[in-house]
Amino acid sequence: MADVPAGRLPKPQMRGLLISHLKRHGAIALVFSMGVTLAYKLAVADPRKRHYEEFYKNYDVKREFEAMKEAGIFNCARPSWEQAAEED
Amino acid sequence: MYCWHGGSVVKNTTKKGRTMAHQLMRAVPRLVARRAFSTSLARAGGGAGGMPAWQVNPRNVYEDRPDFPMPNVPYVSELSDAQKALKAKEAGDWKSLSDEELKELYRLKFHKTLAEAEAPTGEWKTVVGGTSLIIALTFVLYIIQKKYAMPAMPETCNYEWQEAMMKKQLQMRNNPVEGLASKWDYENNKWK
Numbered sequence: 001m002a003d004v005p006a007g008r009l010p011k012p013q014m015r016g017l018l019i020s021h022l023k024r025h026g027a028i029a030l031v032f033s034m035g036v037t038l039a040y041k042l043a044v045a046d047p048r049k050r051h052y053e054e055f056y057k058n059y060d061v062k063r064e065f066e067a068m069k070e071a072g073i074f075n076c077a078r079p080s081w082e083q084a085a086e087e088d
Numbered sequence: 089m090y091c092w093h094g095g096s097v098v099k100n101t102t103k104k105g106r107t108m109a110h111q112l113m114r115a116v117p118r119l120v121a122r123r124a125f126s127t128s129l130a131r132a133g134g135g136a137g138g139m140p141a142w143q144v145n146p147r148n149v150y151e152d153r154p155d156f157p158m159p160n161v162p163y164v165s166e167l168s169d170a171q172k173a174l175k176a177k178e179a180g181d182w183k184s185l186s187d188e189e190l191k192e193l194y195r196l197k198f199h200k201t202l203a204e205a206e207a208p209t210g211e212w213k214t215v216v217g218g219t220s221l222i223i224a225l226t227f228v229l230y231i232i233q234k235k236y237a238m239p240a241m242p243e244t245c246n247y248e249w250q251e252a253m254m255k256k257q258l259q260m261r262n263n264p265v266e267g268l269a270s271k272w273d274y275e276n277n278k279w280k
Contacts, residue, residue, distance in 0.1 A: 052265055055270075
């Protein structure tokens with residue numbers, strides 16, 4: 001056996017493979033999931049709350065209703081520029 | 089008596105000792121002498137060793153598997169005289185074997201080394217190429233049938249109709265917080 005390089009390979013881990021796998025990957029999973037949660041909060045949840053706050057800060061529902069009515073989308077609240085048809 | 093595995097049998101003795109397994113073991117040398125079954129089950133071809141292909145146990149056929157690198161049978165099971173001499177030498181002290189003899193013994197037992205078996209084959213290029221070709225053909229067929237075979241789209245799908253739909257959505261303030269109407273500037277009548 002002359003062409004085998006001198007020195008031995010390091011002995012691999014023989015026991016406790018599952019628990020060491022679980023520890024390592026459990027730690028990675030914990031860090032990763034917490035990171036994803038934080039990223040979601042920063043990128044999605046907080047901006048959405050801000051948008052709603054800003055929208056309702058100066059929201060006047062009567063003004064919005066009048067604008068929608070004048071656009072002519074309602075069936076029972078017709079815009080002011082539409083002449084109601086005379087019915088016999 | 090036909091013995092398909094041709095190897096060791098777990099002895100299941102009764103009080104008399106004349107069990108099926110016992111008789112089998114006694115019958116094996118007779119059957120080997122008469123070439124009633126193949127000693128080289130690595131050749132799964134029909135009739136080669138007297139064994140038709142459908143009677144060969146697939147678990148006793150040699151295979152290089154990267155995920156299970158322990159085949160049940162050696163690669164070469166019919167040895168020439170030189171190989172038999174080498175096998176006899178292997179029965180002795182291993183330090184007396186030279187490097188070439190060790191490699192020869194390995195090649196008798198295995199077809200490829202693990203490194204050779206796991207080496208990349210480039211098969212993925214064939215797979216990707218073939219799949220892309222078939223998908224491209226699908227596109228071609230779809231375009232042909234859209235142009236010549238499919239009926240006209242309903243008029244509600246044309247551009248003016250879609251424009252009118254979006255205008256209506258803006259007028260009714262559809263999704264005013266984060267969606268469509270939030271992107272429209274109502275004072276200046278244009279997109280933000």
